[in-house]
Amino acid sequence: MSEDMKVKEAVESESREGSVLTKKDIDKAYFRWWMTAEISANYERMQGLAYGASMIPILEKLYPEKEDLSEALKRHLAFFNTEATWGSMIFGSAIAMEEERAKHKKMPGEMITSYKTGLMGPVAGIGDTVDLATIFTLVSAFCCSFAMKGSLAAPIIMFLLGAAMYVEGLIFHRVGYKMGRSSVKNIMSSGKLKDMINGANMIGMFMMGALSAGLVSLSTVVKTKSFNLQETLDSIAPGILPLLVIFLAYFGLKGRKTSAPKIVILIILVCVVGSLLKVL
Numbered sequence: 001m002s003e004d005m006k007v008k009e010a011v012e013s014e015s016r017e018g019s020v021l022t023k024k025d026i027d028k029a030y031f032r033w034w035m036t037a038e039i040s041a042n043y044e045r046m047q048g049l050a051y052g053a054s055m056i057p058i059l060e061k062l063y064p065e066k067e068d069l070s071e072a073l074k075r076h077l078a079f080f081n082t083e084a085t086w087g088s089m090i091f092g093s094a095i096a097m098e099e100e101r102a103k104h105k106k107m108p109g110e111m112i113t114s115y116k117t118g119l120m121g122p123v124a125g126i127g128d129t130v131d132l133a134t135i136f137t138l139v140s141a142f143c144c145s146f147a148m149k150g151s152l153a154a155p156i157i158m159f160l161l162g163a164a165m166y167v168e169g170l171i172f173h174r175v176g177y178k179m180g181r182s183s184v185k186n187i188m189s190s191g192k193l194k195d196m197i198n199g200a201n202m203i204g205m206f207m208m209g210a211l212s213a214g215l216v217s218l219s220t221v222v223k224t225k226s227f228n229l230q231e232t233l234d235s236i237a238p239g240i241l242p243l244l245v246i247f248l249a250y251f252g253l254k255g256r257k258t259s260a261p262k263i264v265i266l267i268i269l270v271c272v273v274g275s276l277l278k279v280l
Contacts (some may be wrong), residue, residue, distance in 0.1 A: 020062060020099055026092070029058050030173040033091050034166060037084035043215075044260065046081035051091070058095055062102035072098060075109050082120035083127025085169040090119050092176025121210065131165065216242040222279050 032054035040049035055076045063069040082090065094116055101107035139161050147154035218241040222229040233240050245267070252258040252266075274280030 020102065021058065021095070025058060025061060026095065026174065026177055027170065029054055029095060030088060030091065030170055032057070033088065033173075034084065034169055037087070041081075044264070045077065045079050047084075048077050048080045051080045052077040054091070055095070055098075058098065062098055068102075071109065075113055078113060078117075080116060080120060082124040083131065085131055085165050086123050086127030086172060087120065088169040088173035089176035090116055090123060092173040092178075093180030096177050096180030118206075131168075136161070136165075212246050213239060213242065216245055218242045218245055218280070220279055 033050065036050035036053060037047055038050075040053075041047055042049070052073055056073070059069055059072045059076075063072055076094070094112055097107055097112045097115065101109065101112070139157065143154040143157050146157070220230050220233070220241065223231075237243075249263050249267070252263050253260065271280060
């Protein structure tokens with residue numbers, strides 16, 4: 001029997017057995033995500049710590065073995081940054097994918113990571129535009145007039161807006177989980193898993209490259225009356241210095257196995273010395 005047929009039989013068997021997770025488990029995970037999504041934001045992982053913490057009850061139920069649980073936790077502690085309300089769709093879908101992986105061991109962990117990375121940018125673009133830049137801004141401006149008059153209507157309206165966004169995120173979360181389970185089953189039973197992995201990896205790498213270009217900034221101030229080093233570098237390849245920093249950091253992490261804190265400290269030292277020498 002071919003491997004695709006075995007996977008298809010496993011998926012059909014799972015469909016008869018039902019879901020490992022209950023509706024209460026799914027909603028509880030969303031509540032943790034909603035409460036912590038913006039609390040632990042930092043430049044190294046952004047929302048990664050909150051994402052991993054929110055997934056803990058789910059992962060503990062799915063992976064009773066300590067080694068599998070540890071691997072899953074590391075997977076969800078990676079860099080993640082999106083608009084929290086709309087990003088609940090990604091969160092729900094990732095739970096469905098973890099559930100599928102826990103049952104059949106056919107879902108590669110890299111696929112889950114690439115799926116999250118590939119979607120966080122587009123979803124953030126929609127969520128920030130619709131919810132934060134439009135709805136939240138307009139309602140906040142409307143409430144300012146009440147607040148300036150000392151009216152209690154302002155905090156009440158803002159509270160209702162927060163409650164509405166919570167419900168909105170919960171709906172997205174449930175839809176993401178349901179659609180995620182369905183999509184994963186279809187992919188696994190169709191034998192297109194490899195194509196899905198390659199596509200997710202490509203999108204994930206593209207998004208990480210775009211994020212790196214936007215978050216990493218480095219320039220030099222070396223110049224004379226007739227020569228400007230930064231302008232010369234930009235004429236050759238704009239952003240070549242930030243790109244060099246990224247490649248060196250990647251080489252340190254993967255090639256030299258240097259820890260992330262050491263690389264961060266080294267970058268700070270180089271920037272301080274470069275500033276004192278007036279070259280950066």
